[in-house]
């Protein structure tokens with residue numbers, strides 16, 4: 018499986034954010050997208066996820082599921098945790114599993130892996146910032162998708178949470194998945210750097 022971008026350009030609000038960007042990520046590989054604030058890291062993830070349309074160039078996944086589009090094979094975890102505060106932790110995860118569709122894995126096991134099984138019945142509104150992030154990460158485990166697009170994934174995670182997340186990423190890569198992560202902090206796993214814009 019190979020994700021590739023060729024000559025990708027991004028325009029937002031009639032302003033060119035970047036242009037002529039080439040990138041590659043293969044099975045088992047993590048790419049860390051780095052660059053100064055506003056250089057377009059989030060925009061690149063959203064382009065790959067199909068949430069924005071490139072102003073130029075192409076983005077393609079070769080060797081994936083021919084029946085599915087690239088966005089259907091991606092998990093996109095934005096830097097804001099997309100949680101419904103009135104639903105419980107377990108209900109939030111079930112909501113996402115229903116919404117994303119496809120083969121679903123044990124939500125209880127997913128919560129246990131991210132250390133939230135004790136909080137399954139708690140309304141998401143009561144979670145701390147790090148717990149909200151852990152719940153978002155549980156989505157990655159509940160519905161398996163080969164391409165993980167992660168925006169500042171370690172934000173708010175404590176040291177144990179970062180270790181847990183590094184293990185999840187390594188497991189995903191070992192199963193042949195790939196990761197593209199926008200980050201200002203070390204990702205915690207071996208990764209290739211993709212720099213956008215000038216030096217940060």
Ligand SMILES: Nc1ncnc2c1ncn2[C@@H]1O[C@H](COP(=O)(O)OP(=O)(O)OP(=O)(O)O)[C@@H](O)[C@H]1O
Pocket residue numbers: 029030034052053054055056057058059060061199
């Ligand atoms: N909805 C929008 N309309 C217009 N411009 C936007 C919009 N969203 C983002 N931008 C602009 O696009 C540029 C790239 O934003 P983006 O969020 O991709 O940067 P980033 O590299 O992820 O930044 P950061 O490191 O601060 O998270 C910025 O100049 C931003 O102001």
